[in-house]
Amino acid sequence: xxxxxxxxxxxxxxxxxxxxxxxxxxxxxxxxxxxxxxxxxxxxxxxxxxxxxxxxxxxxxxxxxxxxxxxxxxxxxxxxxxxxxxxxxxxxxxxxxxxxxxxxxxxxxxxxxxxxxxxxxxxxxxxxxxxxxxxxxxxxxxxxxxxxxxxxxxxxxxxxxxxxxxxxxxxxxxxxxxxxxxxxxxxxxxxxxxxxxxxxxxxxxxxxxxxxxxxxxxxxxxxxxxxxxxxxxxxxxxxxxxxxxxxxxxxxxxxxxxxxxxxxxxxxxxxxxxxxxxxxxxxxxxxxxxxxxxxxxxxxxxxxxxxxxxxxxxxxxxxxxxxxxxxxxxxxxxxxxxxxxxxxxxxxxxxxxxxxxxxxxxxxxxxxxxxxxxxx
Numbered sequence: 001x002x003x004x005x006x007x008x009x010x011x012x013x014x015x016x017x018x019x020x021x022x023x024x025x026x027x028x029x030x031x032x033x034x035x036x037x038x039x040x041x042x043x044x045x046x047x048x049x050x051x052x053x054x055x056x057x058x059x060x061x062x063x064x065x066x067x068x069x070x071x072x073x074x075x076x077x078x079x080x081x082x083x084x085x086x087x088x089x090x091x092x093x094x095x096x097x098x099x100x101x102x103x104x105x106x107x108x109x110x111x112x113x114x115x116x117x118x119x120x121x122x123x124x125x126x127x128x129x130x131x132x133x134x135x136x137x138x139x140x141x142x143x144x145x146x147x148x149x150x151x152x153x154x155x156x157x158x159x160x161x162x163x164x165x166x167x168x169x170x171x172x173x174x175x176x177x178x179x180x181x182x183x184x185x186x187x188x189x190x191x192x193x194x195x196x197x198x199x200x201x202x203x204x205x206x207x208x209x210x211x212x213x214x215x216x217x218x219x220x221x222x223x224x225x226x227x228x229x230x231x232x233x234x235x236x237x238x239x240x241x242x243x244x245x246x247x248x249x250x251x252x253x254x255x256x257x258x259x260x261x262x263x264x265x266x267x268x269x270x271x272x273x274x275x276x277x278x279x280x281x282x283x284x285x286x287x288x289x290x291x292x293x294x295x296x297x298x299x300x301x302x303x304x305x306x307x308x309x310x311x312x313x314x315x316x317x318x319x320x321x322x323x324x325x326x327x328x329x330x331x332x333x334x335x336x337x338x339x340x341x342x343x344x345x346x347x348x349x350x351x352x353x354x355x356x357x358x359x360x361x362x363x364x365x366x367x368x369x370x371x372x373x374x375x376x
Contacts, residue, residue: 019327211302248299
């Protein structure tokens, strides 16, 4: 089965959008959904239509469809990937100033299709205001100086598939150092997950288990980091990785809601998570919390993308972004062609993916087969 670069990128885009849509209907819930968990996409119930941090469609469009993505996917398709295509011939590995300039210019251009223009412009303004606040050392929107948040994972994760370092350690360093809105340990989390995405694109998925690959490569990256630096970052990341690997393994065979209930009891409810020396200061957007949820879910369903995405989509909190991040990583590893062959009991996975791709094609006029990205 071929796993070409184009197939991997298409898988990353499609499964990231699928996870986004799957988690949208659960966004903001603080208690896990009871059994049995639904398998259909019900994102039409999401109330935030035409809003910068919600679903960019007007209500009249949104209400007629299921499986609609939120700002996570809209940002990637309308901002990140056009920017990456525009700088494809640029030798620079990472240039955040270029993205800011692109955002500023895009905000003043005619946007097509017109139905998402207001939400898109509000979204661009919000990011530009936060970049400005960082430069002035003040709070703005979701950004506060010194408070870790998942900004880098939202803004740049899929860029790691096409613009990264020549080695895993170099890729880690690029993202760890350059994502300016990331504060404190957020830089390390962004660097770690971005490194795994860059490795996933080059992996022959049919030769191994995704779960085994994730934990083996993750440990190897952290071993390299520990050997190259004298900081606490590698140890803290390793603590999250190992604790959540154990939790997920313990709960294999249990329901998705059981996984999320136990995760809340062991990780979110204690004032100090046992695998870290501090609490999750940033709440829903804390990078260690996000990494913990991703890792526990992968350990719980290491070789079943549909179950893993359904589980994380029905967890507590920022579920659209969580499921979208996991979908991007899974899609980059499997590739679109292999995703189409996967089977999950009680779920026509390919039919679910087709719904999302139809929405992206008809509403965004975005052809996943012609993404415009090129390997660096």
